[in-house]
Amino acid sequence: MRARTAGRRARRLFERYGVVGFGLAGPALFGTWGSSLLGAALGIPRWRLIRWLMAGVTLWCTVLLVASDAVPFTPDDLPGYAGRLFDYCRQHPEVIRLATWHRLERGDSHDRDPAVAAPTRDAKLEALDSVQKKDGTGADFSPTALLTLVLSIALAWNPGNPTGMPAATTEAESADDRRRSIVRAVRRLL
Structure with missing residues (x-):
């Protein structure tokens, strides 16, 4: 069918x-x-x-490359970045669908499609590493682990997240409540 x-x-x-x-x-x-x-x-x-x-x-x-840079990365304000990323993805769900297509189509391995993913990801990791060395932000984690955790928390309520809660179970929470939870969680992570 x-x-x-x-x-x-x-x-x-x-x-x-x-x-x-x-x-x-x-x-x-x-x-x-x-x-x-x-x-x-x-x-x-x-x-x-x-x-x-x-x-x-x-x-x-x-x-996808342009969309991935739509939310400015602020390694010295990861909670704020996570909140802004949550807001952007709520306003532009097509970006998440496109990212899902890209991962299905090209894979998520760094070496499979370096021309698209690597420059943006590497710039974020370098900036995060620099901030970690300067003031110890998130020093319990490698830059890669920290970025992965921040992105995962920011996108936790995304409809494309396979572990996300069904809409019926989260209706009691507003988008503002979710955003506050994301910012608070990332702040505690650091």
């Missing part, structure tokens, strides 16, 4: 926007492998399909 639905969506996308639209949107909608298979099934010439799928992957990776 799912395959038929994806096939119908792919056909509509192709008929409406052609090879270019299919190649640009396909990776985000169907994944790269799915787009390759669906494009071949639709009869799109291989060389055109590959060219536009590569452009689509590049586009979505660039969007």
Whole structure:
């Protein structure tokens, strides 16, 4: 059933926007492998399909890279950063969906896609390391562990979090309550 639905969506996308639209949107909608298979099934010439799928992957990776820097990283104010990241992700849930796509599509290993993830992550880790050496912030953790913990706490109520609570169980808490909890938790972590 799912395959038929994806096939119908792919056909509509192709008929409406052609090879270019299919190649640009396909990776985000169907994944790269799915787009390759669906494009071949639709009869799109291989060389055109590959060219536009590569452009689509590049586009979505660039969007993710820009989005990852949308909340300025403040290593000297990690609780504030966690709160601002929570706010941003509530206002822009599409960024979380895009990050989830990226991890599924490219993996989360540093060496699999260094052109997209490494510069942003490495800059944050270097800044965090510098602050830790200067004033001992979060010195119980390595910069990598500390950044991972802060990001995990900030995104704890994200709908994409597999360990998140269902909406029905958290309705009593407001977004402001959640934000305060995040800031307080990160402050205690340090």
